[in-house]
Amino acid sequence: MSARRNARPTVKVGAHVRFRGVKWQVVALSGQDIHLVGPEGGGEAVLAGHLFADPGFTVVGADTPQAAPQWGLFENAPTAAREKALAWQRHVREVECGLPGGPGSEGAVREQYDPERYTLAERERTEAEELTALGFGRVSRTTVQRMRLAYRKQGLWGLLDHRITRASSPTGRADERVVAAVREALRRRRGRSKGTINGLFPLINQILEDRHGPGTVPAPSQATLYRLVTNLARPGELPSGPVRQVPTSVDGRAFTPATALRPGEQVQVDTTRLDVLALFDDGRLARPELTIAVDVATRAILAAVLCPSATKAVDAALLLAEMAVPHPARPRWPDILRMDRAPALPHQRLAALDERLAGAAARPVVLPETIVVDRGKVFVSAAFTAACEHLGISVQPAPPRAPTAKGIVERTFGTINALFCQHLPGYTGSDVTRRGPDTQKDACYSVPQLQDLLDEWLVHYHHRPHEGLRHPLMPRKALTPNQMWAALVAVAGHVPVPLTGRDYLELLPVRWQAITPAGITIHHRTYDHDLLAPYRGQSSPVAGRGGKWEIHYNPHDVRQIWIRLPDGELTEIPWIHRDHVHQPFNDHTWQHIRTHAHHHNHDASQQHEADLADALDQLMRRVHSGHATKTEQALLARATTAPIPAARHPHHDTGPTTDEPAQHSDSDGQGANSENDSIDDLDGAPYDDLSPAPATGFGLYNAYEEADKW
Incomplete structure (x- = not known):
C-alpha cells in the first residue's frame, strides 16, 4: 500500500532519524x-x-511537511x-512528480514529465514552453x-502574485x-480642540516653507x-466635524460496501438538520x-457538533480536532460511561499512552487517515481541505448523486433519530x-442543552x-463500537510526529477585528x-477587510x-x-456571567469588565470547592476538562436549578442566595488547585508488545 499523500513523518522500527547531528x-x-x-554500533534510549x-531532529528520507497554510490571507486575494x-x-x-494531483494521485504520467526519463531542469523547461502556449x-x-521553490516553502500562498496582495501605501x-x-x-494639533481639515492647510504650508524654503516644494x-x-x-483626531473619542447511487452505479481494517482508515463525515426544534439565542424555534x-x-x-446556523468551513475544520482529542466525562454521568470503568476497554494500557484518557468518556479516540465527504461547499472549501492536507488526512469526495458512497454515515443519522431524537420534546x-x-x-x-444531551x-x-x-471467530456475535475499537487499536502501531505550536495556531478559527487605543x-x-x-488605531495591511x-x-x-502582525507571525x-x-472558560460561560451581572453605571465600562472578571473567578471557586449550584456546575462542566466536585445537596442549593436567571430582591438589596453563596470562608484557600492541569503528550505504542497482552 502506498503512503498517504502529504502524511506527516512517523517514527517506527527501522526508520532512520537525525538526532544531535548524528544519523x-x-x-x-x-x-x-x-x-x-548509532553509526558505530552504540545504543541509546x-x-x-x-x-x-531536538532542533536538528528529522526523519531521514521523509518529505518535509509544509508549514500550516495562511488561509486567512489567501482567501482575501482576488x-x-x-x-x-x-x-x-x-x-x-x-x-x-509527474502527476498534476500530486504523489499518490490517480492518472498517468505524461512522457515529457516522467521523472525517470527527464531531469528536473528538462521538465521545468518543458513546463515553461507549455505554459507560454x-x-x-x-x-x-x-x-x-x-x-516551484515558493510552493515548497509557502504552499499556495507562495504561488500568488503578491503585487496584487501588497497593501497600497496610504x-x-x-x-x-x-x-x-x-x-x-x-x-502639533494633537491634544488641542479640533477644527476642520481646511484649518490645517496654512499650517502645512508654513511647515514646508520653514523646512525647505519658500517656493521650493510645489x-x-x-x-x-x-x-x-x-x-x-x-x-x-481627524479634524472633520465632531468625532467621538475612542476609549484606551441511483444512476446505475454498483453498490460497494465501505471496508476498513483499522480505526481511522476511513471516516465518513456529513451534515444534516436535526429533527428536533431548539430554542435559539434570538428566541426563534428552529432545527439546529x-x-x-x-x-x-x-x-x-x-x-x-450542533450549530444553530449553517455549518461553516472553520467549524468543519475544528471537527478534525474533536475526533483525535479524548472527551472528558461529565461529573453527573454514571460510572459506566467513564473510560476507567468500561469493561470492554483496555483502560490501563491506554492511560499509560495518554494520561488524558484517565478522566475521559468511554468512547473511541481516532486520528483519521481518509475522510469521505460529499461535495458540499463546506467540505470542499479551502480551509477544510487545507487543514486535512496539513494533518496528513486524505479527503475523498463522494461521487455526485451517489448517496451509497456514504451509506454508513447516512444510516447513522437514522440511528440518532430513532434512538435519541424521537425521545426529546420538540421532535x-x-x-x-x-x-x-x-x-x-x-x-x-x-x-447547548441539546449538545450536552x-x-x-x-x-x-x-x-x-x-x-x-x-x-471474525464468532460471526453471530454482534460487537459494540467500544469492543471493536479495543480489538483493532493495536493495528496502528506508530507514533506521528507532533504538530508544532505554530501549526495549531494557524488551524484555529479566524475573525477580523480592529485595534483601538x-x-x-x-x-x-x-x-x-x-x-x-505601534498599531493602535492603524489599519491592517491586508486589503479587502x-x-x-x-x-x-x-x-x-x-x-x-x-x-x-505585519511580520507575518501570530503573536499572543x-x-x-x-x-x-x-481556569479556561468559553463564551457560553462569559455570557452567563454577563446575563446575571447588574451594570448600574453604563459609563464605567472598564470597571464593569473588572467586575465581570471577579464574578467569573468567584463562580469557578464555588465550583471547585463544591459550593456551586447544579446550574453553575453544569455550566463549568462544559468548559473544563478537570474533575469538578459534585453539586451540593438540593437543600443546600443557593440558586435556581434551571437555566433561568435567579430572582434578586430589590427591597433589601440582597438576593436569596446572598448568605449561602458567600465565599468569605474561601479567602484563605490556596490557588494552586485552581490552575489547569499540565498537558501531557501521547505515549509510544508497541504493536508487538500489545499483541502479546491480548
Whole structure:
C-alpha cells in the first residue's frame, strides 16, 4: 500500500532519524522510550519528547511537511489571483512528480514529465514552453523554478502574485516632503480642540516653507491634502466635524460496501438538520444543524457538533480536532460511561499512552487517515481541505448523486433519530406527515442543552451492540463500537510526529477585528499588550477587510487571542484580566456571567469588565470547592476538562436549578442566595488547585508488545 499523500513523518522500527547531528536507526519502541543505534554500533534510549524537541531532529528520507497554510490571507486575494495560483499548483506538482494531483494521485504520467526519463531542469523547461502556449504569458524555466521553490516553502500562498496582495501605501505617490509636513501638522494639533481639515492647510504650508524654503516644494492641491490628512490622521483626531473619542447511487452505479481494517482508515463525515426544534439565542424555534464523523472500521461516532446556523468551513475544520482529542466525562454521568470503568476497554494500557484518557468518556479516540465527504461547499472549501492536507488526512469526495458512497454515515443519522431524537420534546419527525400539531409548544431545550444531551447519549451508543460489527471467530456475535475499537487499536502501531505550536495556531478559527487605543475588544472583553502600541488605531495591511486585523482564537479558552502582525507571525495577546481567572472558560460561560451581572453605571465600562472578571473567578471557586449550584456546575462542566466536585445537596442549593436567571430582591438589596453563596470562608484557600492541569503528550505504542497482552 502506498503512503498517504502529504502524511506527516512517523517514527517506527527501522526508520532512520537525525538526532544531535548524528544519523540513528530506531530499533525498538518501549513506552515513552525510543531505542536508537548509532553509526558505530552504540545504543541509546531517548524519551520521545526529548527526541522531538531536538532542533536538528528529522526523519531521514521523509518529505518535509509544509508549514500550516495562511488561509486567512489567501482567501482575501482576488478570485482571479486564487484561480491562477490553483492552476500553477497543478503544473508545479506535475513538474515535481509527474502527476498534476500530486504523489499518490490517480492518472498517468505524461512522457515529457516522467521523472525517470527527464531531469528536473528538462521538465521545468518543458513546463515553461507549455505554459507560454496556454496563455500564461512569456514563462521561462527560471520562472517555473521560482514558483516551484515558493510552493515548497509557502504552499499556495507562495504561488500568488503578491503585487496584487501588497497593501497600497496610504500616501500614494505624494511628495515625501509633503507627507512629512502633514504628519508634523497633525502632531502639533494633537491634544488641542479640533477644527476642520481646511484649518490645517496654512499650517502645512508654513511647515514646508520653514523646512525647505519658500517656493521650493510645489504647493499640493486641496484634494491631495484632504486625502493625506484623512489617511494619516489617527482615529479620534481627524479634524472633520465632531468625532467621538475612542476609549484606551441511483444512476446505475454498483453498490460497494465501505471496508476498513483499522480505526481511522476511513471516516465518513456529513451534515444534516436535526429533527428536533431548539430554542435559539434570538428566541426563534428552529432545527439546529448536526455534523457527525463516523469511523467505518468501528462504527464509532467520533465527533458530533450542533450549530444553530449553517455549518461553516472553520467549524468543519475544528471537527478534525474533536475526533483525535479524548472527551472528558461529565461529573453527573454514571460510572459506566467513564473510560476507567468500561469493561470492554483496555483502560490501563491506554492511560499509560495518554494520561488524558484517565478522566475521559468511554468512547473511541481516532486520528483519521481518509475522510469521505460529499461535495458540499463546506467540505470542499479551502480551509477544510487545507487543514486535512496539513494533518496528513486524505479527503475523498463522494461521487455526485451517489448517496451509497456514504451509506454508513447516512444510516447513522437514522440511528440518532430513532434512538435519541424521537425521545426529546420538540421532535419534528422525518417529514411533515409525521409532525405533531403541538411540536413547537413542546420544544424547550436550547442548542447547548441539546449538545450536552447528545454528548451523553453518544457514550451510551458506544456500549450498544452494532449489527454491522461481527467477531471474525464468532460471526453471530454482534460487537459494540467500544469492543471493536479495543480489538483493532493495536493495528496502528506508530507514533506521528507532533504538530508544532505554530501549526495549531494557524488551524484555529479566524475573525477580523480592529485595534483601538484600548486594545482589541471581543464580546465586551478587552485584549491588550505593549506590542500593540505601534498599531493602535492603524489599519491592517491586508486589503479587502476594511482595515481590520486577522485574529485567531480558541473557542474553548478565550483568555487570550493571537494576532497576525505585519511580520507575518501570530503573536499572543492576553485578556487584561487573565491573571484574575485561573481556569479556561468559553463564551457560553462569559455570557452567563454577563446575563446575571447588574451594570448600574453604563459609563464605567472598564470597571464593569473588572467586575465581570471577579464574578467569573468567584463562580469557578464555588465550583471547585463544591459550593456551586447544579446550574453553575453544569455550566463549568462544559468548559473544563478537570474533575469538578459534585453539586451540593438540593437543600443546600443557593440558586435556581434551571437555566433561568435567579430572582434578586430589590427591597433589601440582597438576593436569596446572598448568605449561602458567600465565599468569605474561601479567602484563605490556596490557588494552586485552581490552575489547569499540565498537558501531557501521547505515549509510544508497541504493536508487538500489545499483541502479546491480548
